[in-house]
Amino acid sequence: MTKPALILHDPTLRDGQHAVRHQLDAQQIRAYAAAADAAGVPVVEVGHGNGLGASSHQVGHSRISDDEMLATAREALPHSQLAAMMLPGWATSDDLRGAIRHGVDVVRVAAHCTEATVTERHLGTIRELEADAQGVLLMSHMASPDQLADQCALMVSYGAQGVCIFDSAGHYLPHDVSARITAITKAVDVPIAFHGHNNLGMAIANSIAAVDAGARVLDACARGFGAGAGNTQLEVLVAVLERYGHHTGIDLRLLAEATDLAEQILMPAPPTIDSVSLVSGLAGVFSGFKKPVLAAAEQTGVRAWDLFIELGRRRVIAGQEDVIPDTARDLAKQGAHR
Template identity: 80%
Template structure:
């Protein structure tokens, strides 16, 4: 069986669940624990990536520099990764991140807009770091379209390409079809990042590997936006049951997950009704908290706001449309 590389995004995607308020102590302790467990790549930063700390999507408790430096100092073995979304982050942020010790930079775009990643992927390669291309909200494109977009990113210099199930809406057969199409179109490793809104994140990740993916994203206790991500300690255990090799010490990883539950999160994520409708509607999992706030303000159901957002095919980065959707639901008379 081939080796599967795990990317632990607890300290980046998990930030969505705590309004980006992780501090130095929390980041340093968890980074040290997963480094000791042999996790090969650890992604750190604001939930929306480099340069994203803002009033619109939430201010981080500490700066990008502090987060990256803290994690780098705590990890003598693991590669340090960062996410960048053009429009939030700049090539200047890329240069600064690499200077601070980032080894892998993932440049992300909406699933049909790979062309916006060209300059940033080129900058990562020029700086000597590993460049990876990410397609967000990948359920909004067909397998063939995703293959074309991933081929573009590989042409721009991406050394791996990743499909994010940002809304947690896929079933295993959806993932398999897309991963097969992408692996046939590119000569670089394919990655998959699953969310758990329908309770399928681990199953979808296994489907991705069986279809040819060689990199999987996951988080301790599933810590992440909405209903959370694939649960890394469970995913590693299941991969081992299937015979895949990860190079991770599962016992030490379980200890790191216990630490994460104790120190990073108010409670492990669950598939509640809000997360469920997010997955059914195909709406970004990170909208959960602002949708709940808008529902309370306008005295409407969060479920109905998600349905309205899904009807308009709203994507990550369009948080400013949530109040409009809440007002539209209120005008329709769909109160609590």
């Protein structure tokens, strides 16, 4: 039986920014984008790790502006689509207009997994500007399959032409993914995407589970470049999909060269599952909290492991970085020192 064709969405130049404090420069963006384009990667996502308009003291200043990042990438992507992400509260409609003016083809509007209503205005604006509007649910392990299905249906009613769930904490096992994607396929009639993180070493297996349950778009990064333990590893995912008989349209040999280049020029070292990334996945805490958690633990003398467990207990989500030092101080007062 012919396996369905899949679309690979590559956020190396956006999610990878978390791993280098959003300090990628124009030369790095240009070089990797050109290599990904040559390999036939269909969609390349670019920007600050937290998306359009997010460069700030709270989550980190980008080395270069959104405008420069997008203009640089657009020139280097004659064949691939250019994507951007935004989170309401960081980006505005003006940021969307600027991004699309720079040639962005796909804009993803992301919200916490139970807060799809905040995407309505921005999804409508993207449709009006004639770009591909997609809705994203972050920290999706914090919602049940039926809740996610309802939230995805809301985003489609607002104009989303595709929906995506993020395993932002790398917390899922394959059966978790299967249940959620299956529920979403029954609720919407648009392409469904899955974005995995590798904290428990399950990103590839979870991505295959998503496909088997009906997802037709998969996110993955060169060498897994991303927050914490990193994302689904792009070149490995393409190889595994080929073994399963899925067509991606990507030249795996050229992709391997592109990901070799990414390791050389983008990252100090490829992501690894260290003890901090592991506990982040176990606790169900956003992978991008790794660096601020380590900093807060060092300042207060508490164990990073204990701090992650407590953040998970408090159900802290992305965007609440200011809670981390407060939680660390609370643990220190309780005597939870190293």
